[in-house]
Amino acid sequence: MLTIKFIRNVIKTIPRTFSTTLIRKTEEEFAEKYIEDVLESDNEYNEVVDNILHLKDIHSCLIIQPYVKWGPRKLTITPEEQLEEAVSLIQTLPSWKVVDTMKIPLESLANKSLFKTGNMEKLSNIIVSNPEISAVFINASNLKRVTSDILQENFRIPILDRYKIVMQILKMHATSKYAKLQVALAELHFVRRKSQNDFFHTHDPEVLKLMFQNREQKIKKAIQELRNQRMLLRSNRRKLDYPVIAVVGYTNAGKTCLIKALTGEKSLQPKNQLFATLDVTVHAGILPSGLEVLYVDTVGFLSDIPTNLIECFIATFEDAILADVILHVEDVSSSCFEYKRNHVLTTLKDLAKKSGNKDIMNKIMSVANKSDLVDVNIPNSLPISAKLGTGLEELRFKLEETVLQATARNVMTIKVPSGGNEMRWLYKNSTVVTEIPDENNLQITKAKVIITDTNLSKFKHYFLKNKRL
Missing domain, CATH: 1.20.1440 (de novo design (two linked rop proteins))
Known part of the structure; x- marks a missing residue:
């Protein structure tokens, strides 16, 4: 081996x-x-x-999670899960801290003041009586100006939204x-x-x-x-004809950690925080056969973000759209696993429509990361732990199988003259896995190669013509 x-x-x-x-x-x-x-x-x-x-200063926040109790506008993600993500967002900011959290049930999020009189008075009293609170974070996508003004008038401190x-x-x-x-x-x-x-x-x-x-x-x-x-x-x-594997997933799912485990690139420093990766980066890795591939680390997805903010970062997903394989990394230990999965897949579908690339969804291969933390079985998703390295060998073989099929590559053995132009051409235009002398003729080398259909046709034209492989 x-x-x-x-x-x-x-x-x-x-x-x-x-x-x-x-x-x-x-x-x-x-x-x-x-x-x-x-x-x-x-x-x-x-x-x-x-x-x-109002973000020039460091804040100690009261986080308020408003949510709709019932009806068509009720989200599948629970208020507790939303609040957990809101806390993670604040903790991502250096020196910021969470003073307290509250969940407020509402009939609708469309109310001009957001909260009715009773809740408004209750919240005002809490904020006034706690001098440690320097800002209120309403975990909603984008508060209307009138709503923000009313809340600030009542609470007398900066109002922050998602x-x-x-x-x-x-x-x-x-x-x-x-x-x-x-x-x-x-x-x-x-x-x-x-x-x-x-x-x-x-x-x-x-x-x-x-x-x-x-x-x-x-x-x-x-x-x-x-x-x-x-x-x-x-x-x-x-x-250069390198296969490209785009690694996508909800923010903090472990994308960078997985790429580091697959490539061994020491410069990668995964962080346990939201939006740890903002820039698209490319990293070289090797599959079991010796085929070199490029892993593209992309910006993490996050739900409940205004459309114009998503539009500003569409370009960062272009590498994913054009990749040969899309590796969807999912945090299987997350309490809102299904919600995050649906959000990523829905966003990818939207990107497919906008780009006119209808094949995106057929390129997706899913892995259930952080499987060491929970005992669950996710259908059609390979369980792995990027941190511990479990399941990665099987993942490499599965990636290779998928990449070979997606890029129309062939794994085959070609007999060529030892030390001839054929061997040099193969090294330049294919991945040479092994080369061993032919046991029956030492003037011949048996080269095991990974080669595309296009380059195989070129090889036949240049060197074999009427010969057989």
């Missing part, structure tokens, strides 16, 4: 070796000329952002220039829509409008340039 060390040594001889580090560096250098101009210090704009988001908190987390985790631009655009959409309260009566509306327009034009231009560059880099990867 071939060892990983031997396989790596073989791959080193292949001239088409791919450098993910080089591609990331190229993208960053390309972005550098845009980032300073687009995201330069703008005191007036920053003042607008600070007064809308959009504001997620935006702050995204800003914190955006490390590449591309991600920073995406976050800046998402923030701008939010700030523009929220900029009609009393604070801005002292500002010239036309000046604000012009400031927003100029910033948006710069950001969109820079993003489009970077997307064009990414398309070029992606095209180069396709020319």
Whole structure:
């Protein structure tokens, strides 16, 4: 049986070796000329952002989870599960803390003040009597301006919603220039829509409008340039003919941890927090046969996010859309496993419609990660533990089987003259697994290769012609 060390040594001889580090560096250098101009210090704009988001300071939060008790608007995820995720969001922000949590049942989330008089008074008394509470986090997607104003008037402290908190987390985790631009655009959409309260009566509306327009034009231009560059880099990867496996899943499902376990890449540092990965990164790995593949680590999915925020990050999922295989990593230990699964699959379906790629759903292969924490059996999902390494060997073989089928690759043995041009061509245009002398003729080498249908046809045309393999 071939060892990983031997396989790596073989791959080193292949001239088409791919450098993910080089591609990331190229993208960053390309972005550098845009980032300073687009995201330069703008005191007036920053003042607008600070007064809308109220996130300049570190907060100790009271988290309120409103939920609909019954009817068609009642969610399948429980209030307890929603509240658990809200706590995780706050804990993702450095030095922020949760003072207390509350669940408030409502008949509807459409009420202008959100809460009726009784609940409003009860909450006001709780907040006033606890000086430790510096902000209230209403775990709802995006509060209307009038609702936020009413709540702030009653509670007398900043009101945060899910959009504001997620935006702050995204800003914190955006490390590449591309991600920073995406976050800046998402923030701008939010700030523009929220900029009609009393604070801005002292500002010239036309000046604000012009400031927003100029910033948006710069950001969109820079993003489009970077997307064009990414398309070029992606095209180069396709020319190298490496199979691509996109790793997707709900945030904190263990995607990065699994990629590190499959590739052995020491630079990857998985974190037990929401949105630990914001930038799309590419990592080389080897399947059991010696076939080298690229794992694409994508942004984690999160439910109850406003549409325009999702739209700003559509580009980060393009690699998943175009991948040969989509590996859906699921946290089987999560109390809202089914809800998260449905959210990821529904989002992927929406992406498929928008991209016109109807084959996305046929590319998906699911793994039940963190299976060491619970004793459950998920149909059509391979149980694994990326942290402990259990189930990974079976996963590698299953991935190989899926990749070979998806990319029209063949595993076969070809007899070629020893030391001839045929062998050199095979090393350049296929994955050579083994090469051993023919027991009946030492002038002939039996090469076990993994080769695409297209390259196999080329090989026959160049070298075999009327000969048989």
